[in-house]
Amino acid sequence: MPRPELQAPPEIFYNDSEARKYTTSSRIIEIQARISERALELLNLPNDGVPKLLLDIGCGSGLSGETLSENGHHWIGYDISQSMLDIAVEREVEGDVLLGDMGQGLGLRPGVVDGAISISAVQWLCYADKSSHEPRMRLKAFFGSLYRCLARGARAVLQLYAENMNQSEMIMTYAMRAGFSGGVVVDWPHSSKARKEYLVLTCGPASLQTALPKGKGEDGEMCSDEDDSDDDENQTVGVYERNRPRKKLKVNKKGKSKGKQWVLKKKEQMRRKGNDVPPDSKYTARKRKAYF
Amino acid sequence: MRLLTHNMLSCNIKGVTNGFPLKLEADKWVTKEVDLNADFLRGIFPKIEWSALLAAARALGFAELPEQADASMLSSDDFLRRFHHALLELHVEEGALVCPETGRKFPINKGIPNMLLHEDEV
Numbered sequence: 001m002p003r004p005e006l007q008a009p010p011e012i013f014y015n016d017s018e019a020r021k022y023t024t025s026s027r028i029i030e031i032q033a034r035i036s037e038r039a040l041e042l043l044n045l046p047n048d049g050v051p052k053l054l055l056d057i058g059c060g061s062g063l064s065g066e067t068l069s070e071n072g073h074h075w076i077g078y079d080i081s082q083s084m085l086d087i088a089v090e091r092e093v094e095g096d097v098l099l100g101d102m103g104q105g106l107g108l109r110p111g112v113v114d115g116a117i118s119i120s121a122v123q124w125l126c127y128a129d130k131s132s133h134e135p136r137m138r139l140k141a142f143f144g145s146l147y148r149c150l151a152r153g154a155r156a157v158l159q160l161y162a163e164n165m166n167q168s169e170m171i172m173t174y175a176m177r178a179g180f181s182g183g184v185v186v187d188w189p190h191s192s193k194a195r196k197e198y199l200v201l202t203c204g205p206a207s208l209q210t211a212l213p214k215g216k217g218e219d220g221e222m223c224s225d226e227d228d229s230d231d232d233e234n235q236t237v238g239v240y241e242r243n244r245p246r247k248k249l250k251v252n253k254k255g256k257s258k259g260k261q262w263v264l265k266k267k268e269q270m271r272r273k274g275n276d277v278p279p280d281s282k283y284t285a286r287k288r289k290a291y292f
Numbered sequence: 293m294r295l296l297t298h299n300m301l302s303c304n305i306k307g308v309t310n311g312f313p314l315k316l317e318a319d320k321w322v323t324k325e326v327d328l329n330a331d332f333l334r335g336i337f338p339k340i341e342w343s344a345l346l347a348a349a350r351a352l353g354f355a356e357l358p359e360q361a362d363a364s365m366l367s368s369d370d371f372l373r374r375f376h377h378a379l380l381e382l383h384v385e386e387g388a389l390v391c392p393e394t395g396r397k398f399p400i401n402k403g404i405p406n407m408l409l410h411e412d413e414v
Contacts, residue, residue, distance in 0.1 A: 049331070050331040050332060050335050051329055051331070051332040051335075052335075053296070053300075053336060053339075074296065074332070074380075076297050076300065080408075082404075085404050086402070086404075089402050089403055089404060096293050096294055096296070096297040096403075097403075097404055098293075098297075098301075098404065098405050098407050099404050099405065099406045099407060099408060100406075100407040100408060101408055101409070104304060104408070104409045104414050105304045106304075107301055107302050107303065107304035107311070107407060108300050108301065108302060109300055109301075109302050109312060109341075111339070112300050112339045113300075141414075145304075149300075
């Protein structure tokens, strides 16, 4: 089954039945809760116990917003699907929700928001649903308005499912153009199922405060079994280092490297045995370049 | 929709230079009690446009906010209680938000304001 973004625009895909399915699936609830907790963690809000005013972009039926409320914050949610928002109201979420299209701009006063999260939503901007939609204009309007409404030094953490590298890059480009600094944190990069990408953006120039934490799973941690079960079937993502590691020195059991002296000694031994050994020259056991 | 949110919203229509504040027309509203958090109120106060909050609260029949407000009033429990009530406890269920420049109405149904712009407004 193709990804949702290729099936229909979000306000049509998330109709009443899909919205209900989404909100009653315990698996989805659990995943969304986990992603929301992680996004909140990445927001790096001050630990002063003071509730903040946050945005939840693509809040849907309020699954992610609940995480914000549980952590004591006030939030304003945006979603384009009336069906999803109706469920949010039904579930009596504590944040205010608005029916709106993020690609039209958020329509908030400058500098009023302490942070923004978005769970599995921003990639929808990359798909042109109507002939008048131009993804680039929409990305520009979204990031521009997001940047304006955030307080200085505030962060936006956008978890998204980009279809491919082009999309990721396009999204990142428009974020940077709007003035954001930041980058991508990838959790579980080697697991196709568990892998999650978080675009962590800071309002303002790069500084120590904007340094990104490491993604989970980079230290060789194993993520939980259920997420990893399908790993072998699908391709994993390769991470290529720009600088290849230098060719290691050959080391014998005692920890000494096999240098020129050792080679010359060995050749002498072979000659004494009676083997045919090439004569020694200035080229014998010379260090060769790493790339042969 | 609470007045906290109303205080942050600005009209997004193309060409509009001053879309704030949106005029609040309320047909139905309710009061939902919520715990008062003085720290939050003190933190959010500098960001609040007081005149907009005053007007919106009056539209909901709550006239107990002072005409002007400054940070020194935040030490008064009485002021905090009124501020808290206006900002967080009044919920607009049905009504509309009106752009001050174009007069365009954004309807509010079941507490959800519809801020979707038409094709020609983007």
